[in-house]
Structure formats: structure tokens, C-alpha cells
Amino acid sequence: MSSHTLEQTAAVDVTNLRMRYGTNDVLHGVSFSIHRGEVLVLLGPNGAGKTTTIEILEGFRKPSDGVVRVLGENPATADERWRSRVGVVLQSWRDHGRWRVWELLDHLGSFYAPYSEPNRPRPYPTDELIETVGLGEHRNKKVSSLSGGQRRRLDVAIGIVGRPELLFLDEPTAGFDPSARRDFHDLVHRLSDLQDTTILLTTHDLDEAEKLADRILILNHGRIVADGSAEELAHAVAGTAEVRWTQDGRRQVHSTPEPTEFVRQLFAQERGAAGPFAVVHDLEVQRPSLETTYLAMVAQEQLAHDDAVGRHQAVLEEVALQQESSR
Amino acid sequence: MNTSTSTYAMRCGVRRGRIEFMNSVRAGQDIAYYIIVSLILLVVLWLNRNGTVPGTDVSVAAFMLPGLLALQVAFAGAFGVATALATEREDGTLLRLKAVPYGTVGYVSGQLIRVLLEIAFSMVLVLVPAAFFVPGIMADGPLAALGAVGYLVLGLFAVLPLGFIIGSVFKNPRSVGGWGMLVMGAVVWVSGIFAPLATMATWVQILGQLTPTYWMGLGLRSTLLPEAAVVAEIDGSWRTLMTIAALLIWAIGGLILAPVLLRRMARRESGSSVAARREKALQRV
Numbered sequence: 001m002s003s004h005t006l007e008q009t010a011a012v013d014v015t016n017l018r019m020r021y022g023t024n025d026v027l028h029g030v031s032f033s034i035h036r037g038e039v040l041v042l043l044g045p046n047g048a049g050k051t052t053t054i055e056i057l058e059g060f061r062k063p064s065d066g067v068v069r070v071l072g073e074n075p076a077t078a079d080e081r082w083r084s085r086v087g088v089v090l091q092s093w094r095d096h097g098r099w100r101v102w103e104l105l106d107h108l109g110s111f112y113a114p115y116s117e118p119n120r121p122r123p124y125p126t127d128e129l130i131e132t133v134g135l136g137e138h139r140n141k142k143v144s145s146l147s148g149g150q151r152r153r154l155d156v157a158i159g160i161v162g163r164p165e166l167l168f169l170d171e172p173t174a175g176f177d178p179s180a181r182r183d184f185h186d187l188v189h190r191l192s193d194l195q196d197t198t199i200l201l202t203t204h205d206l207d208e209a210e211k212l213a214d215r216i217l218i219l220n221h222g223r224i225v226a227d228g229s230a231e232e233l234a235h236a237v238a239g240t241a242e243v244r245w246t247q248d249g250r251r252q253v254h255s256t257p258e259p260t261e262f263v264r265q266l267f268a269q270e271r272g273a274a275g276p277f278a279v280v281h282d283l284e285v286q287r288p289s290l291e292t293t294y295l296a297m298v299a300q301e302q303l304a305h306d307d308a309v310g311r312h313q314a315v316l317e318e319v320a321l322q323q324e325s326s327r
Numbered sequence: 328m329n330t331s332t333s334t335y336a337m338r339c340g341v342r343r344g345r346i347e348f349m350n351s352v353r354a355g356q357d358i359a360y361y362i363i364v365s366l367i368l369l370v371v372l373w374l375n376r377n378g379t380v381p382g383t384d385v386s387v388a389a390f391m392l393p394g395l396l397a398l399q400v401a402f403a404g405a406f407g408v409a410t411a412l413a414t415e416r417e418d419g420t421l422l423r424l425k426a427v428p429y430g431t432v433g434y435v436s437g438q439l440i441r442v443l444l445e446i447a448f449s450m451v452l453v454l455v456p457a458a459f460f461v462p463g464i465m466a467d468g469p470l471a472a473l474g475a476v477g478y479l480v481l482g483l484f485a486v487l488p489l490g491f492i493i494g495s496v497f498k499n500p501r502s503v504g505g506w507g508m509l510v511m512g513a514v515v516w517v518s519g520i521f522a523p524l525a526t527m528a529t530w531v532q533i534l535g536q537l538t539p540t541y542w543m544g545l546g547l548r549s550t551l552l553p554e555a556a557v558v559a560e561i562d563g564s565w566r567t568l569m570t571i572a573a574l575l576i577w578a579i580g581g582l583i584l585a586p587v588l589l590r591r592m593a594r595r596e597s598g599s600s601v602a603a604r605r606e607k608a609l610q611r612v
Binding site for chain 2: 051052055058060061080081083084088090091092093094095096098099103107108110111112113114115158159162170
């Protein structure tokens, strides 16, 4: 069974995905895949096409072109059994405001009961899940009376109540305070480790991406501009690390692509020198942060984009000139 | 469609409808609405308790009551459902259910149950006090009451798809409120609830006979009023077969059209479309 082997290798497989609204191209041939159990973070500036991509994978939007396989099926035509294996974390606004927290989670979970499997009992027991997301003391509160952070935790609980094999989260921690954010990160780690859940999430928060991602995709102007782990991305762009230390009473800084080798030499040189002043202390090695990398990548891409637009303009002007002269 | 799993989702929807109804009964705002509407209807009946319909000895209040029941069904079934649908599309309720397996099936059956409970509740609020001062409404005994329930259910199925259609065509709850009220007002006027349609202008009679509320009212009068009241009707007849046929046409037409429109509407729902509507709604405030 070819579809079965495909399922075993990739949870998501996207080839040459294109999306066009009217004459505006939002995605220009995006290809990537997500392995089973992987946590993939989709990064990119506003308008890069992150939400469009995730909505196509969720089956909420039909792509203009391209091949999309999610858990072995085309999300645009997949049935309700497929739906039961996919979790979507939505941003709540004021829906179900009159419902009690426990009641709503239990109700939405009940739809999954016919899809229970021996190794994946569905739905998640309501009481257990409410504790897991830290809403235990609010279980009988009305949804409308929850704070923003509590609401988002309920959103996450609703997204995973069917014990999904694949979970989509579109900017899940927008508006979280630092402690809610840390709790959420713990929850994501637990889901991916214990439940073997494949996770795709979008975020603006680079720190979050670095903490959670097995792999990061950077999307810009509807194209993938980078694909790799946080370290790989850092190496690809700004391949240098900064080494700082104090010697002879002076602060020293050195940039190098091989910090380990440099430090080894630094100590060798220290042993060769004489006197207490030659001793190296306050040593620091700083690798480029994901933030530096990301900004560098988006800036490079922006330059290339402007360049292409510029060239396009130049060609148009030339054509106009030729037409002028041929008259 | 997988029958056993979608039937299961309907059961989830039944529970959904019950919870929604209970939430509504618990909310002070909704209870106030139920009570005010019932009071208005009771006052109208009280003021008309003594007069008789011209040419008969049937009291005007007794003549009005079946029409008012039809109105309640039309209001909860069409206007209520349309408003709920437009509101819950805007606030993301529908999307939330679309994200779970057969959630839309659960949503629609939930609406159905909620409306049934709401109608039953608001009818009790009117019927119990009315029984004390409207003469002769239960004159024909339990069999007649059963017939009335039959017409109410048939009538509900005639107007309910209309609610789903209006709710899925209009983009937001404000426009349903405005246009919906206008249409409902017109329907009430032409469907012969407060005065026999037979006494009105011909063009009103034609329009009235195109509405499901007129036929629901006629069916209810045929079971609840004494036989002598028939002289107040068009052609001096209850036109029973015609009534059932008209209601069935409305119900079947709606049941064919509503799922198509609902599916089309649900297909277009996504996180960003809800977010866009949220932006728009918040800008207005």
C-alpha cells in the first residue's frame, strides 16, 4: 500500500503549492514536508503567506495549484475520519461565551468518540485535559469570564481534545504573559514527546521558535527562504561567532567561524606567556542568535526582491524607450 | 457520509441544543425577552377577549391565538435561527465546530433542538395563562391538541430552512436584524394573524397565501377552533389538504436548498475569515 508507506514517512507533504487571490500571488510554488513526530515552526513577516499555508493544510482553503498531502490525504477532499486525526487550535473571540469551560471541552470532545483507537483513545478525558492545560480551578466558569491567557489555554485544549496525530497552531502564544508562555512551551514538548504528535506552528516570536522547533521554515513573500534547525540556519547566514575575554586588563573581542579552535589557541598562547596579567578570564563565546539570522535572511531576501522589482522596472522603461524611438 | 458516525454527531448535537437552551434560560437577558414577548401577546389577547369575529360567535382572542402560535414558530424558527447563524458565523462558533469531525451536523441538529425547546417553552408561557380567559380554545379535547402539535411541527419544518437560508446569505447579524425584522413584519401583516385574511384586499390575500405562516395559522385554527369558525376563512373552508400541501412544499423546498447554502457557507469559513470579521466588528464599536 503506497499511501500507507507515505504516511509512515511524512505527516505533511507539499509540492509546488501556489495560491493566488485575483491577480495577487500569495504563495509562489512552496514545497516542504514534515516528518512524523516533528515540530516544525513556520516563521516569517506579516503577509508572508504563513496563515494561508496553514489554512490550506487544515483543509479550510483550496489552493490554486500544487499537490498537498496531509496524513496521506488531500485536505480539500478528505473525509471526517481524516478530520478526527487532525487538531486545529483556533483563536477564540467570543464564541460559546455562555458555556462553562468543562461543558464546552466535554461537548467538543464527544464528537471524537467514534474514532477512538486502541493506542489512541479518543477523546482525551475531559478532567485530565483541563488539569493538563491548567484550567482546573476554572472548570465551572463561563468561557466569557476567562482572561485572555486562560482562553488561549482553552483553545489549545480544544485543539488537542481529539488526541490528534497532527496539530496546527497559528500564533498560539500571541498575548501570553511570560509564565503562560513557558507553561505552553512545556505543554508542546509533552505533546510531541509523549503523544508522538506532529506539530506545525506559526509564530512571530523567534525565541519561541528556537525553543520549540526541531526544524524552522522561513517564509517570505510567498517563498521558502530557509529550511533547517536553528543552528543550521545560524551557520548558513552569519557563520561567525564572537569570542570575548579579558587579558592584560583589557576587554578583547574576536570574530571567528571556528570558535572552539580559536579558544584552544588562546589558552595555548596564555600558557606560553608569563606573568599574572596574561591570564585569560571572563571568557564568553556568543553564537549568532536566531534573531540575527532571521533578520539577516529577511533583509537579504528583501534586497533580492527589490532588486528583481527594480530590474523589472528597468526592462519596462527600456521597452517604453524603444517604442518611443521606433515611432 | 458515514451513517453511524454522523448519527453519533447528531446525538452530540442534541446535547448541544439542550445546553444552549439551558444557558439561555439561565441568562437574565433572555428570560426578560421571553417574558416581555409573552406579556405582549397576552395583553393583545386580553384586550380582544370579548369581541367576536364578524358573522360568527367565535371570540376574536380565540381566533388570534392559533395565529400567534404560528407567529412564535416563525419567529423562533426563521428569524431566531437566522440571527443565531449569522452571529455564530461571525464569532467563530461555526468554525470551531467545523474543525471537529461531523461538527456541522452537530451544529445544525443543536440548532434544531434549541429551537424546539425554545418554542415549547415560550408557548407554555402564553398558553397556560391564556387558557384561563380565552373562551373555547381547548373545546375539541386532546385529539385536537395533538393535531395542533402536528401542524406546529410541520410548520416548524416549513420555516426552519428559511432561517438557515437567511442566516447563511446575510454576512453579519446586524443586517439580519434590520432586513429580517422588515420581512417578518410584512409576513405577519399579510398572513392573517390579527384579522381574517378573507376580509383583506385581494392582493394581500395572494401574498398571504404564499407565506408558510398563513397556512400554519389556518391549520392550527382548523384544529383548535369550533367548526362554526370556518365561515371566517377564505372560501369558507379549512382547506386541510391544501394546508398540508403548502407546508410540505415549503419544508421540502427548504430542506433541498438549505444544506446546499449551508455547505457553501461552511466551506468558506477559516481562521482568517473569522479574524477579518472580528476586526470589522470591533472597528464599529
